[in-house]
Amino acid sequence: MIGKILGNRYEIIEKIGGGGMALVYKAKCKLLNRFVAVKILRPEFTSDEEFIRSFRKESQAAASLCHPNIVNIYDVGNDENDIYYIVMELVKGKTLKQYIKERGPLKPEEIINIAKQIALALQHAHNNHIVHRDIKPHNILITDDGRVKVTDFGIARAVTSSTVTNTGNVIGSVHYFSPEQARGGYIDEKSDLYSLGIVIYEMATGRVPFEGESPISIALKHIKEDVTPPSLINPQIPKALEDIIIKATQKDQTKRYNSTKEICEDLEQALKHPAGNFVTFEEHDDSPTQVIPAIKDDELDMDDEYEHKKRKKTNRRIVLSAIVTAFILALLFTGGVFYLKDKFIVPEKHIPKLVGISFEEAQRNLETLGFKVEKVGEKNSSEYKKGYVMGQEPAAGEIRKAGYTVKLTVSKGPELVEVPNFKNKNINEISYMLDNAGLKEGVVEYEYNSLPVGVIISQSPKAHEKVSKDTGVNFVVSQGPEIKLILMPNLVGENVRDAKKTIETSGLKIGKIEERFDEKIEKDIVISQSFKAGSEVEENKVINLVVSKGPEEITQPSEEEELQMKSVSFPLFYDQAKQEEFVLKIVKIQNGVSTDVYSEVQHKSDSGKRITIKGRDKATIEIYFDNELITKREIDFETGKIE
Missing domain, CATH: 1.10.510.10 (Transferase(Phosphotransferase) domain 1)
Structure with a gap:
């Protein structure tokens, strides 16, 4: 059957099950390109008209049904080789x-x-x-x-x-x-x-x-x-x-x-209501009219013979019971009624299941059956509600005579404990408090707060509340103040006055403002900023600026100033130079003023060459190779000391 195509449409792939009348295969519908289940009547039944009629009835009955809890029927058919089939929904499960x-x-x-x-x-x-x-x-x-x-x-x-x-x-x-x-x-x-x-x-x-x-x-x-x-x-x-x-x-x-x-x-x-008593049972005293078919199976004939023998035994029991009854009546007249009642007439009944229902309901059920009830104790229970039966003696299903005392243990409900106050405590240091109180940690959530990280903001249940033992306590814990990030504005090219306003209105703080001479940038224009424009910075971050002082006005020092200036000579080593030929630039910074004091093309082979510069008091010397800052030196022109 594997590989066969039914109705020029359904290709049989594999067998997936079978029943008394049919075999079930997984197939692929070539028209709709989907997998389906195909039920095929067993070959041994294809010549049996009764089975074929039953099989057709299945397809007619099932095809008329459409419900989410019923397997869908897609198609029915009869192949030329007397293969009767039904195409159904393929259910994965x-x-x-x-x-x-x-x-x-x-x-x-x-x-x-x-x-x-x-x-x-x-x-x-x-x-x-x-x-x-x-x-x-x-x-x-x-x-x-x-x-x-x-x-x-x-x-x-x-x-x-x-x-x-x-x-x-x-x-x-x-x-x-x-x-x-x-x-x-x-x-x-x-x-x-x-x-x-x-x-x-x-x-x-x-x-x-x-x-x-x-x-x-x-x-x-x-x-x-x-x-x-x-x-x-x-x-x-x-x-x-x-x-x-x-x-x-x-x-x-x-x-x-x-x-x-x-x-x-x-x-x-x-x-x-799992323990509810709402199911009603119909009681019928008379015997309902039934259609009794003629059953010809030998086993059922044996059953009829069994029933016949049973009726004969029943008749004998009736006669015997009549004799016993007459005897009991005679004894009743002679004063033995109470003794015989206790010994022979007291009925025996099954003990019902009482665990899981209220004590009052259990008491009513037992008294209705003729049993007595004794509450033998109460215990805490997290499984059974307060006032509900949690244990019984005898167990359900055992047989006892009417008047027997059934002993019941009743739940006091779960054991209650007091919830401690966990507020302002560190979440990592409360396990011993939970253990001592008979509680456990529940759901922990975090939120921004002015309290330090890890400190408990609130709890549920609240402090001093009475709850069941092993209840989970939920916490809200601080994760510290919320850090707001601000997109750094572009201040380069702005007037320093406008730049300050932008910093303040953006939630940032103005830091150090360094002024520097610049040949190309006008005075009071921002040359650079401490954080790149477009980057994210924290709220209240300090922003430093470098502002242009405009071009430096260079004047020829007077003869008196020249005489007062001292010269300092120091060697330079060019190991850090990246090329054989490069521009060596030396910048002197004194009293916040930067001055280029040297700018010449050098060769790596000139390493160790001494450079002499003039100045007064103390100054900072910056040395650049191809505009890349290599080092800074502190020079005292009065003593000639270089650091």
Whole structure:
């Protein structure tokens, strides 16, 4: 089949599953260029007209349904080689059966979520007069994003007012089908609800309620035996969810939920009130009229024989009971009534599950059943609310006579502790305070504040509040003052007066203003700034400026000044010169005035040449190679000392 193209459109790629009637393949639709699932009737059934009719009914029923929790049907067809197929949505995920096997019993919230989605799919089908008749975890897909999709309407059929399964043909999956399906009786929407109840049971306990050596023995258990209360298998199941399961799996169809809408409403309630007592059970004294088919299986004949023997035994018991009753009446007249009542008449009943419900409700339930109640203690609990039962003796499911005293332990609620005052403390130094108080650190958030970095600004819960032990305390912590960054304006070429205003209005501060002679730039014009224009600087940053003094007015020193000037001679080494020939420039800075005192072309081979300059008092000498500052020297012209 791999590589075959069906309907000149669907190329079979690989087998991905199979059921009792059909095989499922992954295929590619060449027309729409997408992957699809193709269900193909098994070859051994292609000559069986009854199976072909059933297969066609599947395609007709499923194609009429359109719901987010039902697998979409894209196309149906019949290949020339008697290959009957249905093209469906390819769902990425796994079956609910695989999901349960991997995880075991699911959490109540997850059970309710999945059950609601299945119920909504069934509601859509039932509204279209279609009964699925094969609801089981194998036919329920869980997508990768958690959505539930019901598939395989392989035995679904349109419902009429007289829908009865044909004699001898019991259709469905034996672990999940309803008693009426096992008997071959009248099937309606409530049959799907029974199967849904079994699916919920398996999600809650990790197993099906009935097992047997053969399919017929399992079918008989569906007819005769009540399901074991799921809380006896998994004590974590909430009361409300257990009640929903019990109601959905009633043997009598009239005692089950009337519609998917009703079970959806109870599932919603169970999510909000897990310990609630809102599920109502119908009581019917009379036996409802049922359609009983003729079942010809040998095993069911054995069951009829078993029933016949059982009735004979029952008749003998009735006769025996009548004799015993007469005997008891005689004893009552002779004064032995109270003794016999205690020994023979006191009924025995199952102890209900009481953990997780209020003490008052537990007391009412026990007294209704004829038991006595004793509160044996109260304990703190973070799991159970105050006033709710957290322990019982005997355990749920055990049998005791009426009048037995059931002992209950009641929750006092979580242990409360006082929250210390953490404000103005360092976040890194409070772990011991949390430990001593029985608390733990919660969410820590940071925000700008005038407080030092790491200091706690506020807390939640507040100081001195009473909270449950192990509560997380949330903190808001200072990360210091907020640093605002300012885009540095361009001040070069501006008048120094305007530059000062720009600095102040930009949120910056005026720093040192150095004045320097410049042959090309007018007086009071900014030559340079301490931070490059366009760069980001912190608010209130100090900005230094270099301002032009205009061209230097050079005057010839007088003879008297010449005589007062001293000469200083010092050698220069040209190791730092980058080229063989370069311009050597020496600038003298005295009293804030810069003067070029030497500018000549030099050769590296002239290294060690002594340069003589004149001046008075002290000055700074800057030495440039090709306009690159190499070094600065401090010269005292009076002493001739060079530093």
